[in-house]
Amino acid sequence: MNVLATTHRYGVIGNPIAQSRSPFIHREFARQTGIELEYEAILAPLEGFTATVEDFFRAGGKGLNVTVPFKEQACALASGHLSQRASVAGAANTLWMHEGELHACNTDGVGLLSDLERLGYSLQGRRVLLVGAGGAARGVMQPLLLAGCAALRIANRNPARAGQLHDVVSRAMPELAARVQAGGLEDAGQNWDVVINATSSSLANTAPDLPEGLYAQDALAYDMVYSPEPTAFMQQARQQGAGRAVDGIGMLVGQAAASFAIWHGVAPDIEPVLHKLRDALLYT
Structure with a gap:
């Protein structure tokens, strides 16, 4: 293969991948900035992630976004050159080559914070409830804490998993560990300024089994899932008293911008x- 022909080749890798909006987003970024590139969606076999990544870069590829279910494997593959965010998260969504070595970062948290800022929500001094303890939650923990929230509680259907994530963050950021708590959904607490759904429940049109009283006055409910219509979590949040409920489309674009x-x-x-992406979702 002619390596010169693939100098500006980028892509997103996952399984499934056909639903990905990353090609649309990165092509729009390229058009806006005047950068010539190819950006494609790459379906990797569930047991063939490493080989697919190696083939991509061997053929002259420059950078890959990584989506489910490969973010943890991406982190392991680039274990010698991880950003602090990827190291703390144990997952990576951005890969690139530098001086012949594979590097990785996790831009999910940056994308979330940029969207919260766009929406007018500073986390400085705020109380934040993070629902979920999987890969999505792991990816945003460190940025949330560094943004200055006064308290961050991890609430998960399985309290033990929430505790495990608490331990990971405490070891990585001991100076901020006192701000972090963990437990089950039923004891999530009350009067949170921001409630973030980091579960995939809305993809199945369901909402986490959250108790009443979560939301402080004018609180924000943020669903990492995006949809043309209000998600199940957003609907639940408004019924339970959230002042505002939004989906994660801005986070999606924000994390892509950080990778770019x-x-x-x-x-x-x-x-x-x-x-443009919101319009595309509404009319497709």
């Missing part, structure tokens, strides 16, 4: 791409 900046050294404008 790592690869190209240019920070694209999120807003026009976000609006």
Whole structure:
């Protein structure tokens, strides 16, 4: 294969992958910044992630986004060159080559924070409830704490998993461990300023089994899942008293923008791409 022909080749890798909006987003970023690139969706066999990644970079590929179910494998594959965010999360969504070595970062938390900022929500001094303890939650823990939240509680259907994530963060960030608590959904507490759904429940059109009283006055409910219509979690949140409920489409574009900046050294404008993507979801 002609390596020169693939110098500007990028992609997103996952299984399944046909639903990914990353090609649309990155092509819009490229058009906006005047950067020529190819960006494709790559379906990797469930047992063939490593080989697919190696083939991609061997053929001259420059960068990969990684989605489910491969983020933890991506972290392990680039274990010698992890950003702090990827190391704490134990998962990576952005891969690239530098001087012949594979590097990895996790931009999910950055994407979440950029969207919260866009929505006008500073986490400084806020009380945050994070629902879920899987890969999505792991990816945003460190950025949430570094953003200055006064308290962060991990609530999960399985309290033991929440405790495990608490332990991971406590070891990685001992100076901030006092701000973190963990437990089950039934004892999630009350009067949270921001409640973030990091579970995949809305993909099945269901909501986590959350108790009443979670939301402080004017609280924000944020679902990492995105949808043309209000998700099940968003509907539940409004019924339980959240002041505002939003989905994760802005996080999706924000994490893509952070990956784009790592690869190209240019920070694209999120807003026009976000609006185009929202329109595309509404009319498809």
